[in-house]
Amino acid sequence: MFTTNYQEILTLIDQIDPVAYGKTRNYTDGAVTRLSPYISRGVISTRMIASTILKKGYDPSQIESFLKELAWRDYFQQVWIEKGNEIDQDLKQPQPKVSNYQMPLAITTHSTTIEAVDYAISQLYSHGYMHNHIRMYTASICCNLRNSHWLKPAKWMYYHLLDADWASNALSWQWVAGSFSNKKYFANQENINKFCKTNQTHTFLDGPYEAFEHFSEVAELNELTTPSLKTKLPEVGALQINENLPTCIYNFYNLDNLWLNELDANRILLLAPSFFEKYPVSNKTIDFVMQLATNIKNIQYYVGEFETLEKLIAAKPIHYKEHPTNVQYRGNEHQRDWMFKEVKGYFPSFFAYWKTCSKLSLDA
Numbered sequence: 144m145f146t147t148n149y150q151e152i153l154t155l156i157d158q159i160d161p162v163a164y165g166k167t168r169n170y171t172d173g174a175v176t177r178l179s180p181y182i183s184r185g186v187i188s189t190r191m192i193a194s195t196i197l198k199k200g201y202d203p204s205q206i207e208s209f210l211k212e213l214a215w216r217d218y219f220q221q222v223w224i225e226k227g228n229e230i231d232q233d234l235k236q237p238q239p240k241v242s243n244y245q246m247p248l249a250i251t252t253h254s255t256t257i258e259a260v261d262y263a264i265s266q267l268y269s270h271g272y273m274h275n276h277i278r279m280y281t282a283s284i285c286c287n288l289r290n291s292h293w294l295k296p297a298k299w300m301y302y303h304l305l306d307a308d309w310a311s312n313a314l315s316w317q318w319v320a321g322s323f324s325n326k327k328y329f330a331n332q333e334n335i336n337k338f339c340k341t342n343q344t345h346t347f348l349d350g351p352y353e354a355f356e357h358f359s360e361v362a363e364l365n366e367l368t369t370p371s372l373k374t375k376l377p378e379v380g381a382l383q384i385n386e387n388l389p390t391c392i393y394n395f396y397n398l399d400n401l402w403l404n405e406l407d408a409n410r411i412l413l414l415a416p417s418f419f420e421k422y423p424v425s426n427k428t429i430d431f432v433m434q435l436a437t438n439i440k441n442i443q444y445y446v447g448e449f450e451t452l453e454k455l456i457a458a459k460p461i462h463y464k465e466h467p468t469n470v471q472y473r474g475n476e477h478q479r480d481w482m483f484k485e486v487k488g489y490f491p492s493f494f495a496y497w498k499t500c501s502k503l504s505l506d507a
Contacts, residue, residue, distance in 0.1 A: 144270040144271075144272065145177070145180055145270070145271070145272070145305060145431070147431065147434035147435050147437070147438070148438075149186070149400055149438040152178075152181050152186060152187065155176065155177070155178060156176075156178065156187065156191075156192055156195050156196075157195070159176050159178075159192075159196060159209075160174050161196050161201060161205075161206035161208075161209035161210075162201075162205065162206060162209075164176065164206075164208070164209050164212075165206060165207070165208030165209055168208070168212070168275075169276050169338050170276075170338050170339075170340070171259070171263075171274045171276065171277065171338060171339045171340070172340060175274065175275075176192075177272070178192065179306035179308075180271070180272070180304075180305040180306040180431065181435075182216060182306070182308075183305075183306040183307060183308040183311070183396070184306075184395070184396070184398045184431075184432065184435055185396050185397040185398050185399050185464070185479075186398050186399060186400070186435055186438070187399075188399075188479070188480035188481075188482075189213040189214070189216055189217055189480075189481070189482040190480045190481060190482045190484075190505065191480060192213060193210055193213055193482055193505055194505055196209070197505060211497060213482055214482055214483070214493075214496070214497055214500055215311075215493060216308070216311060217481055217482050217483070217486075218490065218493050218496045218497075219308070219310040219311045219314050219315075220310050220311075220467070220479075221486075221487065221488065221489065221490070221496070222234075222310060222314060222489060222490075223309070223310035223314075223467045224467050225488060225489035226489065227467060230309075230310060230313050230314060230317075231294065231313065233317065233322035233323075234314070234317055234322060234323045235317075235322060235323050235324075235491075236321075236322060237322065238286065238292055238293060238317075238320045238321055238322040239321050239327065240290050241290055241291070241292045242289075242290040242291070243289075243290065243291050243292070243367055244291070244292045244294070244295060245291060245295055245367040245368060245369045246285050246289075246291045246295050246296040246299060246367065246368060246369070246370070247284070247285060247289045247291065247364040247365075247366070247367060247368075248366040248367060248368040249363050249364055249366070250264065250281060250284065250285060250296065250299075251264075251299065251368055251370055253265045253268075254363070255284060255363055255364070256346060256347070256363050257280075257284070257332075257335065257343070257346055257347075257348060258341050258343055259277065259280070259335050259336075259339035259341045259343075260277060260280050260281055260284065260335070263277040263281070264281070267300075267303050267304070268303060270305075271303060271304055271305035271306075271425070271427050271428060271431065272304070272305060272306070273300070273304065276338050276339075277339070278300065278315065279315070279319055279328060279330065280330050280335060281296075281300070282296065282297075282300075282315070282316050282319040282320065282328075283319050283327070283328050283329055283330055284364065286316070286319060286320035286321075286327070287319070287320065287321075287327045287328070287329055287355070288347075288355075288358060288361060288364060289361070289364040289367075291367070292320075293313075293316040293317055293319070293320040293322065294313075294316075295369060295370075296316070297312055297313050297316035298370075298372060298423070299370045299372065300312060300316075301313075301422065301424070302370075302372045302423055302424055302425055302428075303425050303427075303428075304428070305427070305428055305431050307422075307424050307428060308396075309422055310467070329352055329355045330348070331348050331349065331350060331351070331352060331355075332344065332346050332348040332349040332350075333349075335348065347361045347363065347364075372423040373423055374419035374420075374423045374424055374425075374426075374429065375426055375429070376414050376416060376419065376429065376446050377414075377429065377433060377444070377446070378446075379414075379443075379444040379445065379446055380444075382411065382443055382445055382455060383443065384409050384455065384456055384457070385409055386457045388407055388408050388409050389406065389408045389409070389459065389460050389461070389462060390408060390409040390410075390411060390456050390459075390460075390461050390462065391403055391406070391408045391409070391410045391411070391461075391462045391463070392411055392413050392449075392452075392461060392462065392463040392472065392474075393410065393411065393412045393413065393436065393439060393442070394412065394413050394414075394415070394418075394463075394466075394468075394469070395414075395418065395419075395422075395424075395432060395468075396464075396466045396468065397463070397464045397466065398412075398432065398435045398436055398438070398439065399464070400438040400439045400440070402464065402477070403462060403477075404440070406462075408462070409443070409456070410439055410440070410441055410442050410443065411442070411443050411444070411445050411452070412432075412436045412439070412442055412443070412444050412445070413445055413447075413449060413452060414444065414445065414446045414447075415446075415447065415448050415449060416446065416447070416448070417448060418468060422468075449471055449472055449473075450471070453473065459474075460474050460475050461473065461474030461475065462474060462475045462477060463475070463476060463477065464476070464477050464478075464479055465477065465478055465479050466479070482500070482505065483499075483500045483503050483505070485503060486499050486500050486503070
């Protein structure tokens with residue numbers, strides 16, 4: 144379902160219809176790009192995509208919806224940079240009406256009885272992908288109908304996503320749950336039918352929105368579970384280090400095969416057990432990462448911590464890209480390819496962030 148060939152990824156960018164995207168992105172059969180796994184893994188950047196599309200002659204106002212969705216990703220990353228581990232907790236205010244710190248078993252077994260949601264969860268398990276609208280429906284069922292705290296189900300979803308990005312995932316769940324927004328997000332059956340092209344009736348979501356304010360328990364969601372989420376890292380061979388060359392470190396969030404490609408260097412994909420213990424992902428996601436890494440010329444693999452790897456590398460300097468999970472790295476830090484490079488820091492809302500961004504050109 145998702146290619147790992149770099150030239151094919153570039154073709155997907157070229158095939159984007161940003162106007163159709165703006166009109167249909169909320170529909171599960173809409174003109175979505177399916178580029179999120181490559182953005183999250185750092186193979187391509189938001190700026191690269193936006194620049195490629197704008198070079199085709201589109202006026203930014205004509206494709207604002209498309210550009211905004213790209214900017215959301217950078218916004219979440221900026222929040223993560225500024226707030227750090229605080230994004231693992233209720234960020235703006237406590238999630239209202241929390242009754243448990245698990246999640247509905249029916250979500251994990253795709254047996255909620257909401258056809259569109261159950262199908263999407265089964266596809267998540269099979270392909271590592273879920274349409275953004277369905278992610279919101281799933282989060283709303285967990286957090287706003289069953290009143291589960293957002294953290295455990297957010298980790299469950301992150302675990303299975305090929306586009307696993309903790310900032311986008313955690314903050315989106317918080318936005319739905321009301322701990323990173325002014326109110327909770329709800330969707331009724333009519334909304335789901337519209338955007339998922341289903342025709343279900345007489346479900347626990349079949350009713351007006353005002354009914355959710357006095358929502359009673361749903362039998363289908365009563366049983367709770369805490370999923371076991373563990374990452375199995377691959378066995379890799381010994382490193383072959385040329386001590387006369389610098390070293391470029393790649394990781395879960397940086398698989399950019401064009402990064403410093405003019406530099407003759409040792410190139411190492413670092414898979415740190417402590418990172419995956421904190422942010423576990425599925426075997427499918429690890430396989431995806433390993434396949435994407437083959438686009439990087441002469442890539443080698445190291446399973447261990449940065450501090451241990453650093454001792455093995457006599458060659459200096461060490462180069463790496465900035466990311467909130469790289470705070471323990473030492474060496475030459477390279478800025479990521481932000482969509483709007485001058486816009487940094489914490490903004491209390493995306494709309495405040497976008498207001499600043501929209502005053503700039505992509506060449507700013």
